[in-house]
Amino acid sequence: MRSSAQRPLSGIRVVDLTRLAPGPYGTMLLCDLGAEVIVAGGGRAGPPVSTFARGKTFITLDLKSSEGRDALQRLVSTADVLIEGFRPGVADRLGADYAAMSAINPRLIYCSLTGYGQSGPRAQDAGHDINYLAYTGVLGSMGPTDGPPALPLNVIADMAGGGMVAAIGILAALHERSRTGLGQHIDAAMVDGCLSLIAMHFAVWGTEAMPGRGDGLIAGNAPFYRCYTCADGGHVAVGSLEPQFFQALWTTLELGDLPDHMDRRTWPDIEARLDAAFRSQTREHWTAVFEGKQACVTPVLTPHEVWQEPQIQTRIDPASGEFSVPAIPRFSRTPVAAGPTDMRDQSVEVLSSLGLDDDLIAKASPAHERGQTIGLGWPPVFNG
Incomplete structure (x- = not known):
């Protein structure tokens, strides 16, 4: 107890x-x-x-x-x-x-x-x-x-x-x-x-905000709300949805005149330019470039990388396991x-x-189980 x-x-x-x-x-x-x-x-x-x-x-x-x-x-x-x-x-x-x-x-x-x-x-x-x-x-x-x-x-x-x-x-x-x-x-x-x-998304299903699966402002196909591949094979997550965040994204990348990112007709060009920009340098490079820029751009971390991040370490004691x-x-x-x-x-x-x-x-209580260490249920054991 x-x-x-x-x-x-x-x-x-x-x-x-x-x-x-x-x-x-x-x-x-x-x-x-x-x-x-x-x-x-x-x-x-x-x-x-x-x-x-x-x-x-x-x-x-x-x-x-x-x-x-x-x-x-x-x-x-x-x-x-x-x-x-x-x-x-x-x-x-x-x-x-x-x-x-x-x-x-x-x-x-x-x-x-x-x-x-x-x-x-x-x-x-x-x-x-x-x-x-x-x-x-x-x-x-x-x-x-x-x-x-x-x-x-x-x-x-x-x-x-x-x-x-x-x-x-x-x-x-x-x-x-x-x-x-x-x-x-x-x-x-x-x-x-x-x-x-999913209640919030039911309300906008079938509208311009979310016309269907994989299509919409936050569904993954909008160029300002998706992941991009970097030169080293790593990825960055871009969540520059609001105008001020998109402007910070665009100006930090020095891509020229600011397009109207809420006009779907601009999406193919925006995506192509962002894709080319992020592929030109490593994930670590872009992480440093966007540090403090308030553009909602972050590295996509693997589970093993999470515990080395300073923000995570301020919330969780690294020594805790x-x-x-x-x-x-x-x-x-x-x-x-x-x-x-x-x-x-x-x-x-x-x-x-x-x-x-x-x-x-x-x-x-079955005697053969009492006092033993309970086995692990995950990961499962596969045969063959």
Whole structure:
């Protein structure tokens, strides 16, 4: 059991039954904010992603056994939040549904995080980030006009529309509980999160601002809002959308008379001239040239290069490690921190603190898993 005194969520206990990425990402945010997060694994659940394991405590419970279910109930009686990511109906069969858990602890905030939500014709469908993006119009609006849609990794549906939205819902429910004293059920669906994230673009779809996929002011084909290749094969990102930024871009490159960059007829010439200019020198050259110019031109960094950037180092302690980034805002009074990663199975320690004796612990938690280091769920292991 880790102490998180004086952090914003100090004293909040979260029981995490989720796997893969969305739920663990959301509970990592809560953990960074000071919540105590106990991850209860077991059964056919895959190993957790180590990136999202920091600060958490891991135990193993066999929820198909009466002892395992009893242990979960004992744990839930001490908790403020439970989050699960099963398909609708699975938690019911395990005796871990909201009705059962809230009967034990009426103050419990119970969050169900799924792809399509708890109701509707697709509620039982399997899916991944790519499917939720496809189903909500996000994927259909991204990528080049002359090719298939482009995948933005799994950061939109899984992380932002899933884990982050679930964390926001949990925080809101905790605040509401402070007034009423009652918990409630949160139905967090990744498709809902995606629809919220793309709301601004729905409004302009089919207009001059965004006529179609890969076409529009910020879709990637406008010459003042795209990436360019440099002489060394590196790239720069140009976001000179507003007039003052475009003027700074154009004058810094010394390209002559300033064109009307909002007139689509000028786009081919602007693109050709910018492309030729950026190809003439290296990425590092252009990084130095645009330093302080307020033209919204930045180098496109690889993940390994990010940690050497002075701006990043002012926000994140380089000594904290590559993945130990507190992924939440900074607070003026209350500290936040990425806790240490300890993926040992601590079932005995946690369950004994709840009053279970050795015999019950042995029946509730598979002996062959207790005390072991939890395996890594990412990257996956490929055969062949």
